[in-house]
Amino acid sequence: MQLVVARIGRAHGIKGEVTVEVRTDEPELRLGPGAVLATEPASAGPLTIESGRVHSGRLLLRFEGVRDRNAAEALRNTLLIAEVDPEELPEDPEEFYDHQLMDLDVVTVDGTEIGRIFEISHLPYQDLLVVKRPDGGEVMIPFVSEFVPEIDLEAQRAVIDPPPGLLDEAEAEIAGSRKAEAEGGRKGDSAGGDDRKGDTAGGREDDSS
Template sequence: MELVVGRVVKSHGVRGELVVEVRTDSPDERFAVGSQLVGRVGRGDQATDRDVTIEAARQHSGRLLVRLAGIADRDAADALRGMLLLVHSEALPDPEDPDEYHDHQLVGLRVLDTSGAVLGEVTEIVHTPASELLAISLTDGIDALVPFVSEMVPEVDLAGGTCVIDPPEGLLDLGTS
């Protein structure tokens, strides 16, 4: 499985640098000089992949600027606009903290309430400046966002394929009358 660690937003300057929207908690590791990533342009059946190597990366005005090997001018950089930068999940080490998870480990978990009743499934992890949110597709067809904090998600069982949530009253009642 491949995981998105960044997306090329646009070119920067005339020497082939790229403005990258970071989608990883470990940008220093993923965008270190010499790192190998997969660059994907297009979607679905039209997507094409190519191996890319990080030649340089630096912070500039709150953005990550990246130079890829073989991209030396603005025209080449402009052609990569929208490209997703991916890493193979097998290449990721397990987190050292037992309460830390990679997004791909959580997506697909069955969501249970504290009594064990199935509520739905985790479909995505939404990263916000304040915290992470579990996007959950509930069994009644409604989607909900639950803050991924221990008070509301007291248990994650990767081996069992489940997580238990204890949301405050009303959080999951959106869309009901």
Template sequence: MPEPANHTCVGAIAGAFGVHGEVRLKSFCADPAAIASYAPLVSESGQSFGVRLLRPITGAFAARLTGVLTREQAEALKGTRLYAPRDRLPPLDEDEYYHADLIGLTVFDTGGAKLGTVRAVLDHGAGDILEVARPGAAEILIPFTLAAVPTVDLAGRRIVVDPPAESAD
């Protein structure tokens, strides 16, 4: 289902936690605990949830969502993405971007040749990496650094990259 208009995905329900309707809530926020402050969160189907974090657990939080009272209800929500209205999210500094804003942008090299489209923004702990899908070719991975990505033009829906030689193959 499509992302709700003017919303950004801030987390997902990874399944039930316990027997009283608690969920395992994965946060996609820079400050993971901030997810509760953006509530109520909405699902792709339009269902709205208040959020109360109970405690951190490995890779997520044990949380209570309004209206979720049983383990069966919590388990039925597994895989549900949760969205916050964009205006509730914190403002960004210059040269900072929400991942959702980068996905789908057209990528060009410094010579103006189209390379592809940003499919994902990956973060494996050492910094963000742009995954660029190319028609008829293998995707390329580009470090999201100022040296490798000198221009991000959100209004123009484009990114200019100067990838390291090993990324450009």
């Protein structure tokens, strides 16, 4: 199974180093010297990590065969992909791979059904669980222990304690969309026409850290 473990950022210096946006809780394992990674786009790789170091809080990598700034800059925005055994689990019981979280049922601490996880969004400052609601709407839950106190893989369930207003805002947005659609339908009827148009589409962290 393939997992995205990092995204290459801008070139650093003139000797081929690049900054990377880490997307794994195990960078020392996935992004260590000697690691061979597939890429997206595939034409950019595979890439073998020659060396790595931390500079000003950012991980810098150098790849074999990438010797100057131009070559490093050409890799910008490339995704780095590691091959992982699907049975493998993170060492930390509070960490999870994306594939473990996908399709988990989401309920609140009082048992209210919210929906199902269909995407994990990795942002620079935190990860978000993107939850599909039964009515077709979406809600994004920050993946921190304060708001996601329990992940039960055996029961295939994520228990959330969302911040005040988060679910209300999602429901209000859905209600507003439905109202707009209904009003649009009534306007069409009042015109007496039948001109139908196609629809248009508009690693949990501890909060103490």
